Amino acid sequence: MIERHHTSDRMSKIVKHNGVAYLCGQVGDGATVREQTEDCLARVDALLQEAGSDRDHMLQAIIWLADMADFQEMNAVWDTWVPRGHAPARACGEARLASDALKVEVIVTAAVK
Structure with missing residues (x-):
């Protein structure tokens, strides 16, 4: 069964399967x-x-930065947020985001408890 939460015509904020x-x-x-x-x-x-x-159950994170020059600043926050010993598989790259004001976007996949 697939569960969708906060669904619009374009997307769902959460999909569980x-x-x-x-x-x-x-x-x-x-x-x-x-x-x-x-x-x-x-x-x-x-x-x-x-x-x-929760954070302990994250499987994967994909992080998009508008500018890779911000990698260290983003990681300073990320490293304190991720529970020690529970870091997900992660990728980080540079991409043009939906608006010029945006600097970071994070996509997470996690196991349900």
Whole structure:
């Protein structure tokens, strides 16, 4: 069975199937990469909780940065957010995001508890 949450014509924020939760890309508010990353990860936390999961159960994370020059600043937030010993498989790359104001987008897949 496939469960979809917060579904519109374009996308769902959460899709659950066979014990796995797939989250849509999350962006955050703020002027800096740090602020946007913190807000974005807070949104990931909320969606994980709603999906019946948490940071300890993350399987994969894909991170898009508007500029790879922001890699260290984003990682400073990421490294304190990820539970020690529970880091997901991760990829990070540079991409043009949906608006010029956006600096970071995070996509997470996690096992449901």
